Amino acid sequence: MLLTLHARAKINLYLHVVGKRADGYHLLDSLVVFADLGDALRIAPSRTLTLSIDGPFGAGLPASDDNLVLRAARALAAALAAKNLRAEGAALRLTKRLPVASGIGGGSADAAAALVGLTRLWRVPEGAVDLAQIGLGLGADLPVCLAARPSFMGGIGEILDPAPALPNIQMLLVNPRVGVSTPAVFKARRGAFSAPGRWRDGLGDAPALAARLARCANDLEAPAIGIEPVIGEVLTALRHLPGNLLARMSGSGATCFGLFANAEEVREAAARLSVEHPSWWIASAPMLNGPAAFDHDAPDA
Ligand SMILES: C[C@@](CO)(OP(=O)(O)O)[C@H](O)COP(=O)(O)OP(=O)(O)OC[C@H]1O[C@@H](n2ccc(N)nc2=O)[C@H](O)[C@@H]1O
Numbered sequence: 001m002l003l004t005l006h007a008r009a010k011i012n013l014y015l016h017v018v019g020k021r022a023d024g025y026h027l028l029d030s031l032v033v034f035a036d037l038g039d040a041l042r043i044a045p046s047r048t049l050t051l052s053i054d055g056p057f058g059a060g061l062p063a064s065d066d067n068l069v070l071r072a073a074r075a076l077a078a079a080l081a082a083k084n085l086r087a088e089g090a091a092l093r094l095t096k097r098l099p100v101a102s103g104i105g106g107g108s109a110d111a112a113a114a115l116v117g118l119t120r121l122w123r124v125p126e127g128a129v130d131l132a133q134i135g136l137g138l139g140a141d142l143p144v145c146l147a148a149r150p151s152f153m154g155g156i157g158e159i160l161d162p163a164p165a166l167p168n169i170q171m172l173l174v175n176p177r178v179g180v181s182t183p184a185v186f187k188a189r190r191g192a193f194s195a196p197g198r199w200r201d202g203l204g205d206a207p208a209l210a211a212r213l214a215r216c217a218n219d220l221e222a223p224a225i226g227i228e229p230v231i232g233e234v235l236t237a238l239r240h241l242p243g244n245l246l247a248r249m250s251g252s253g254a255t256c257f258g259l260f261a262n263a264e265e266v267r268e269a270a271a272r273l274s275v276e277h278p279s280w281w282i283a284s285a286p287m288l289n290g291p292a293a294f295d296h297d298a299p300d301a
């Protein structure tokens with residue numbers, strides 16, 4: 001059996017830091033969605049566990065033991081062993097298309113894809129292990145990447161509520177090719193905690209979503225700009241593009257997103273920005289306003 005799974009970019013449409021736990025982790029309120037682009041994880045049977053990496057951002061990411069894909073595989077194997085269930089090996093191949101350490105959860109999405117794919121390859125009985133629990137041990141973004149659908153995220157990332165209906169909308173993702181450390185950004189945050197920004201009703205169209213999001217913020221934007229001022233330049237450039245409805249940073253940065261009402265506008269915006277800033281990573285994709293399937297039901301061999 002050969003499986004191919006999508007590990008899609010996670011976008012925090014807004015992110016409020018609403019408190020802090022005694023262990024230093026921050027309590028968040030965030031609307032998380034997925035863009036229809038991301039990494040690919042191929043999984044083939046093998047006696048041993050191996051990982052190889054290719055793709056445009058593959059060179060910057062070692063296939064070492066601390067890679068989240070291998071950590072996820074080992075965490076799943078350990079959870080199975082604790083239940084006297086056997087884990088076999090697997091040959092994993094990651095095609096890295098998302099910039100690393102960039103606020104769009106690439107590593108978390110890869111790890112989620114590994115957990116989902118390996119439970120299938122190893123024929124783990126339904127409900128035998130709690131993937132969200134295993135995932136949370138690997139990172140606060142893992143549970144939402146496993147849920148893979150638009151969600152309000154609470155706690156440190158483990159409390160998920162389905163988002164109300166969201167409209168069709170196009171996203172332009174821009175990274176100035178700087179990596180930002182998540183702990184450093186949280187540490188640099190100053191000031192009072194925010195109130196939650198979530199709402200209940202569905203939003204009918206792209207301008208309505210942008211207007212609703214404009215009443216929220218990403219509380220990590222200012223500290224991230226303090227660390228990497230180029231993020232401020234990215235936001236200004238996005239805001240000047242014709243048709244841009246909203247520009248904001250995702251997660252702890254440095255990737256920012258612009259929202260656009262239709263595919264033609266976002267294509268033109270991407271083309272214009274690539275001319276103005278040829279060194280930036282620029283990608284456009286529709287936001288997925290429903291489940292973002294890993295496609296693991298469709299083995300391709
Ligand atoms: C900020 C967010 C928003 O979705 O996204 P990214 O910027 O990573 O994409 C996430 O909360 C990041 O999740 P993740 O990248 O999995 O973080 P983890 O590995 O669990 O934590 C890295 C470090 O970030 C800080 N951290 C993380 C999550 C959280 N709720 N509070 C924190 O204070 C802690 O210092 C922690 O040691």
Ligand SMILES: Nc1ncnc2c1ncn2[C@@H]1O[C@H](COP(=O)(O)OP(=O)(O)O)[C@@H](O)[C@H]1O
Nearest residue numbers: 067068069100101102103104105106107108110
């Ligand atoms: N498969 C992976 N893809 C991306 N980053 C990984 C992976 N495995 C480990 N990492 C490490 O995890 C950290 C977070 O990466 P990533 O998930 O891409 O960013 P973010 O948490 O900012 O959204 C980085 O420091 C990176 O080196």
